[in-house]
Structures are given as structure tokens and as C-alpha cells.
Amino acid sequence: MSTIHWIDAQPRSARWHSESGLPLPRRVVVADDRMKAAVAYRLACEGTALLWRGDFQNARQLLRAMDRRVGRAAPGVAGTPAETFHLYRRFRAHRARVLGKLLVLLEEGYVLGLRRAPDVRPACSEAYGAYEASGPVAVALTELLGVISAQQWREKGVYVPALEARVHPHYGVFAPTRGEYVDLVARAPLPRGGDVRTAFDLGTGTGVLAAVLARRGVGQVVATDVSARARECARDNVRRLGVELTVRVTGPELYPEGRAGLVVCNPPWLPARPASDLDLGVYDAGGGMLQGFLDGLAGRLEPGGEGWLVLSDLAERLGLRSREELMAAVMGAGLRVVDRLDTRPRHGRVRDTDDPLHAVRAAEVTSLWRLAVA
């Protein structure tokens, strides 16, 4: 167990918890409303964590002021898109480390005992699980704010036009905020003339694609995910959507037992190492999940069946994977391309000209590749 230590009139300690893998702070000092942003920023850059004892809203303001200082070090557009991407990721990691030095203490039962603090107990229980009676726990304020915002998303849900319903993402689960890829799965022609008794949805996340397949009349959908949070989230959503008799959620293995007439997979689109489990929906280390899907497909399809690979060309535009490599992986797995349906992103970041990856994102195309045994 990791523990932080500090002096607050007398020596104190607390359990350290970080979902995003922030390192255990070795030097911790107590900070309150008198702390100036310039001092806080300098201490954080030097690696000293600040355990906040002042007003909660002032802590949020201090965080914003520190963020503005970090922002001045943001990378401009470098050379190649790949270089820009790597610089951008490094900057984001640096920003997370610096801002992650402002800490708050959750007392027994996830009580945040600061002035003007919200009741964070429900949000923390949803994100971290039931409180284990093992004393106070220290977390980065940035992470706590993420936990609070995740609870709001979970309550409100994300409207999915293809389902004419809301899907409720849990903390740390990939949210279908980019509806265009869901629409591809909703409109691609089903294989075997529509006679699909069993489908697999690999890496189901919120369960959104499994639910779309169920609504399209697929008899039985088996949905898998490596993440326990995603599996719980998918079960919650299929219940809410009334398709729990059609969709079975399992894992952590990528492929379930048996064969299917349709196997859908929307792997993380970028072949890069996830910094933590929170990144599992975005980064696929070495393209391992994509390769696993392709390699297993021919042996799992029923005659006349298809695999649907949902993939954006962002990795290609960033120089992280070439189209030739993708096609070689498809052919190497004994597969052929039946057809490809394309769509353009509609999400807000496409219009964000301050984003260093703006040009790449604006040109991005998301495709549904219909694959069959060669």
C-alpha cells in the first residue's frame, strides 16, 4: 500500500490513490487559501505536493491558475504529425503530473471535509467502489474533479440517435460521444441476408454497439471487455435499454467461446501505450487488440459471416500505422475486405483550431471495414 506523509502540527499520513497512475508524492506540504499560484506552481514543478486544507472553491481556482501557467509551456506545431503527437502526449503527461500535485484528503467514507466542498461520497463510491475502512485517502484534486464530472455524465447519459435512447457511461469507460461510428454499425448491411443468430461485440465499453445489434434483430449478442468497469457498465446499459435477454456480457478474454455470424470490434484507434487503465478505450498498446481481433476472426466466423472493424484513420494520418500495414494484417489473418463504409467526424474538437492536432483531426475519416474469410 502506498502512503503519503506530511506534518500538520504533528506527523500525519494517508493512503495514496491515483487512477491515472500518478506517482506517489514523496514531499508533501500543507497549503491553504493564502497560497499564491506562482508559489504553488513552482513547488509542483519541483515535485512537492500541496495538501489542500483551505476552501474547496479556492482550490479549484488555484488549479485553474496553475493550469494557465502550465499552458504557457504547450508545444506549438512541430515537424511531422507523429512528432507533434508525441510532443503533445508528453505535454499532457507533464501537465497531469504538475496539476496532480494539488491534493485533497478524503476522510472515512469519502467525506471531503473542506469549506464549500460538495458531497463527493456518491461519486467516489461509484468510481472507486465501496469505502474500505482503512483511514483517510489522499487523491489529486484533478482526479477528484474527474470523478465528480463522471458521475454527472453517468446520471445524464449520452444520447445515441441510433438507439433513440441514452447510454450511461460509468467512470473510466469509453463514452460514445462520437455518434458517427455508431451510425455506421446501425446502417451496414447485416451478413447472411440478415440471418445473424449470434454476434460478438469485442471491447464493448458501454455496450452501445451490442445494444444496436440487438435492436437490429440479432438473436444473441455476446459482448466482451477486458475492463471490469466496462463490463459492469455494459450490463447496466443493456438492462436500462431492455435488451438484457439478448445481450450477454463477459470477459476479460477478447473472444468468447463459439462462433458467430457477425463479429464487431471497435478497438482503441491509436496504437500507443496507455498510461493507465483509464486510457484503455483510446490507446491500444502495439495495436495488440486490433491484431488479436484479426487473428482470431477467421476461426470464429460461421459460414457467410463477417467481421466489422470500426477504425478511424487518425493513426495513419499521425504516421503511427500505415494503410499498407493494416491491409497486410488483414490479409495475413486470412481475410479479405468485402466493403468499406466511411464517415467524417462531427465532434467539437474538429473545429478547435487551437488543438495542435487540428489539421489531422479535421481530415480524419472513420470507417467500418466489412471483412470475410478470404
Ligand SMILES: C[S@@+](CC[C@H](N)C(=O)[O-])C[C@H]1O[C@@H](n2cnc3c(N)ncnc32)[C@H](O)[C@@H]1O
Ligand atoms: C474504443 S473503445 C470501444 C467501446 C465500445 N465498443 C464503443 O464502440 O463505444 C475500446 C474498448 O475495448 C476495450 N479493450 C481494450 N483492450 C482490450 C482487450 N485486449 N480485450 C478486450 N477489450 C479490450 C476497452 O476497455 C474499451 O472498452
